[in-house]
Amino acid sequence: MAGIADDLPGGPLAELALEPSPPAPYRWLRTAGWGFARVFSVLALAVAWEVAARSGAFTPYMLPALSAVLERIWNDLVQGELLLNTGVTLYRALTGFLIGAVAGIVLGMAISRNAIANWFFDPIISVGFPMPKIAFLPVVILWLGVYDVSKITMIAVEAIFPVVTATIIGIRGVERELLWSARNMGAGERELLWQVALPAALPQIITGLQVALPIALIVAIVTEMFMGGYGLGGAMNTASRFADSRGVFAGIVEIAVVGYALVKIGSLIRRRRLLWHQEAVAPSTV
Amino acid sequence: MGGGMKAALVRYLPLVLLALAWEVGARTGLVSTLALPPLSTVAAAWIELLKDGELITNGAASLWRAGAGLFLSIVIGAALGIVMAWWRPVNVLLSPLVEMFYPMPKSALIPVTVLWLGFGNGSKILLIFLGCMLPVTLGAFNGARSSEQALVWSARSMGANRLRMLWDVVVPSALPELLNGIRTALALSFILLVSSELIAAREGLGYLIGFLGASGTYDAMFAVVLTVALLGFVADRIYLVLMQRMLRWQA
Numbered sequence: 001m002a003g004i005a006d007d008l009p010g011g012p013l014a015e016l017a018l019e020p021s022p023p024a025p026y027r028w029l030r031t032a033g034w035g036f037a038r039v040f041s042v043l044a045l046a047v048a049w050e051v052a053a054r055s056g057a058f059t060p061y062m063l064p065a066l067s068a069v070l071e072r073i074w075n076d077l078v079q080g081e082l083l084l085n086t087g088v089t090l091y092r093a094l095t096g097f098l099i100g101a102v103a104g105i106v107l108g109m110a111i112s113r114n115a116i117a118n119w120f121f122d123p124i125i126s127v128g129f130p131m132p133k134i135a136f137l138p139v140v141i142l143w144l145g146v147y148d149v150s151k152i153t154m155i156a157v158e159a160i161f162p163v164v165t166a167t168i169i170g171i172r173g174v175e176r177e178l179l180w181s182a183r184n185m186g187a188g189e190r191e192l193l194w195q196v197a198l199p200a201a202l203p204q205i206i207t208g209l210q211v212a213l214p215i216a217l218i219v220a221i222v223t224e225m226f227m228g229g230y231g232l233g234g235a236m237n238t239a240s241r242f243a244d245s246r247g248v249f250a251g252i253v254e255i256a257v258v259g260y261a262l263v264k265i266g267s268l269i270r271r272r273r274l275l276w277h278q279e280a281v282a283p284s285t286v
Numbered sequence: 287m288g289g290g291m292k293a294a295l296v297r298y299l300p301l302v303l304l305a306l307a308w309e310v311g312a313r314t315g316l317v318s319t320l321a322l323p324p325l326s327t328v329a330a331a332w333i334e335l336l337k338d339g340e341l342i343t344n345g346a347a348s349l350w351r352a353g354a355g356l357f358l359s360i361v362i363g364a365a366l367g368i369v370m371a372w373w374r375p376v377n378v379l380l381s382p383l384v385e386m387f388y389p390m391p392k393s394a395l396i397p398v399t400v401l402w403l404g405f406g407n408g409s410k411i412l413l414i415f416l417g418c419m420l421p422v423t424l425g426a427f428n429g430a431r432s433s434e435q436a437l438v439w440s441a442r443s444m445g446a447n448r449l450r451m452l453w454d455v456v457v458p459s460a461l462p463e464l465l466n467g468i469r470t471a472l473a474l475s476f477i478l479l480v481s482s483e484l485i486a487a488r489e490g491l492g493y494l495i496g497f498l499g500a501s502g503t504y505d506a507m508f509a510v511v512l513t514v515a516l517l518g519f520v521a522d523r524i525y526l527v528l529m530q531r532m533l534r535w536q537a
Contacts (some may be wrong), residue, residue, distance in 0.1 A: 039382075042382055042386060062401070084511070119296075119300065123300050124304070125303065127519055130481045130523075131516075131518045132515065134477050134484075135480045135492070135511045135514040135518075138495055138507060142472055185318060191327060217391045218392065221394055222481040225393065225396060226485055236394065236397050239397070245401055248397045251394060255394040256390040260389050264389075269309055
C-alpha cells in the first residue's frame with residue numbers, strides 16, 4: 001500500500017560541490033582559483049546588468065541600473081524602512097515556521113507510534129501535500145482577517161507538511177537492531193521514542209525543516225503581496241502599484257538576500273547539530 | 287479487485303468523515319454558513335460554474351500557463367543541469383549563480399514579470415519557467431554526476447564518442463534524480479500559478495478565486511479553491527504513475 005514515504009515531492013538536494021582531487025603542492029592555487037571563479041560569475045552578472053541597463057536597450061522602467069537599485073536599497077536602509085519590513089516578514093515567516101515545525105514533529109511522532117492517528121492523518125497528509133495550499137489563502141482571510149493571524153496560519157499550514165513527512169520517514173527508517181538492543185537493555189516505550197528513535201531520526205527531521213524554511217518565506221512574501229501593508233512583500237506590492245520599478249527590483253534583491261541567509265543558517269545549524277552523525281553534511285542547499 | 291476497493295475505502299475514510307463533518311457542521315449552524323457554506327451548496331455552485339463556462343475558460347487559461355512554463359523549465363533546466371555535470375568549465379561558471387538563486391523565494395519575481403510582460407499569459411509563463419527551472423537543473427546535475435563511472439568507462443572503452451555517451455549513458459542514469467526534480471517543479475508550478483493569478487491577473491483559476499471572494503460569493507469561491515487543490519493533487523498522482531513507468535527498466 002502506498003504510504004507517506006512515496007509522497008515527498010523531490011528528495012533532499014545534494015550540494016553543488018566540486019570534487020577536490022588536486023596534487024598537494026598546487027592545492028592552495030586551485031582553491032584560490034575556485035574562489036575566484038565563484039566570485040567571477042556573480043560579478044560578471046552584476047556588470048552585465050549595469051551595462052545592459054545603461055546601454056539604452058531597455059528603458060529604466062523595464063530595467064533600472066543595478067547602481068540605482070543599490071542606491072534605493074541604501075536609502076531604504078538609512079530611513080529604517082528596510083529593517084522594519086525585513087523584521088516584520090521574518091517575524092511572520094519564523095513564527096509560522098516554528099508552529100509548523102513543532103506541530104509537524106509532534107504529529108509525525110503520533111502517526112508513527114499510533115495506529116489510529118496513522119489511519120486518520122495518513123490520507124489527509126498524502127492528499128494535502130501535493131495540493132497548492134496557497135489557493136486557500138482567500139478562505140483563510142475570510143476566517144481570520146487580513147492581519148498577522150491569517151498570514152502566520154497560512155505559513156504554518158504550508159510548513160507542516162514537509163516536517164510531518166520527514167519525521168515519519170525518519171522514525172520508520174530507524175534501524176531495528178538499534179530499537180531491539182535498546183529494548184533489551186530495558187528501555188520503555190517512552191524512552192525508546194525520546195532517546196533512541198527521535199535522535200536517530202534527527203537527520204531526516206532536519207532535512208524536512210530545511211525544506212520547510214524556504215517555503216515559509218515564500219508563503220510569507222505571497223501573503224504580504226496579496227494583502228499589502230508592512231513587510232518585504234507588502235513593500236513590493238506598493239512599489240508595483242505605483243509603477244516604481246526601482247522599488248520592485250530593490251525588493252527582489254532584498255528578498256533574495258534574506259532567502260539566501262536563511263538557507264545558509266539552516267545548513268549551518270544542520271552541521272552543528274549533527275556533528276556526531278555521518279549525514280551531517282549530506283543535503284545542504286535546499 | 288473488490289479487496290482493493292475496500293482497502294481504498296478504509297484508507298480514504300477519514301476524508302469522507304471530514305466532508306461529512308463539514309456538511310453537518312454547516313447545516314446545523316455549528317459554524318456560520320457565511321464562513322463555511324455547506325459542501326452540498328459548494329457542489330451546486332461548482333456545477334453552476336461549469337455550466338456557464340467560467341470554470342472551463344479560466345481553467346484552460348491556468349493549465350496552459352502552468353503547462354507552457356513547466357515545459358520550458360524542464361527542457362532548458364534539464365539541458366543546463368546535464369551540461370553543467372558534463373563540462374567542468376560550465377559548472378565552474380554557473381554553479382555559483384545556481385547556488386545564489388536557488389534559495390531565492392521565487393514569488394518575489396511576480397511583480398517584475400508583470401512589469402515586463404503585463405497581466406496576461408506571458409508574465410505567468412515566464413514566472414513559472416524561472417521558478418521551476420532550478421529544481422530541474424539541480425536534479426539533472428546531481429543525477430548526471432552520480433552516473434556510474436564504470437558505465438562511462440566501459441562505454442568509452444567500447445569506443446562510444448562523447449555525445450553518444452552523453453545520450454546513451456549519462457542521461458539514462460540521471461533519470462531518477464531528474465524525474466524527482468521535475469516532481470518538485472510540478473508542485474512549485476501550481477503554487478506559482480495560483481499566487482501570481484491571485485495577485486495580478488485578469489483570468490485564470492487564481493483570479494476567479496480572488497474575484498469570487500471579493501464579491502462575497504463564497505460557495506463558488508470554495509468550489510474553485512477545491513478544484514485547484516484537486517488539480518494539483520491529480521497532476522502529482524498522474525506524474526507519479528508516469529515516473530514509475532519510466533523507471534521500471536532500472537530497478
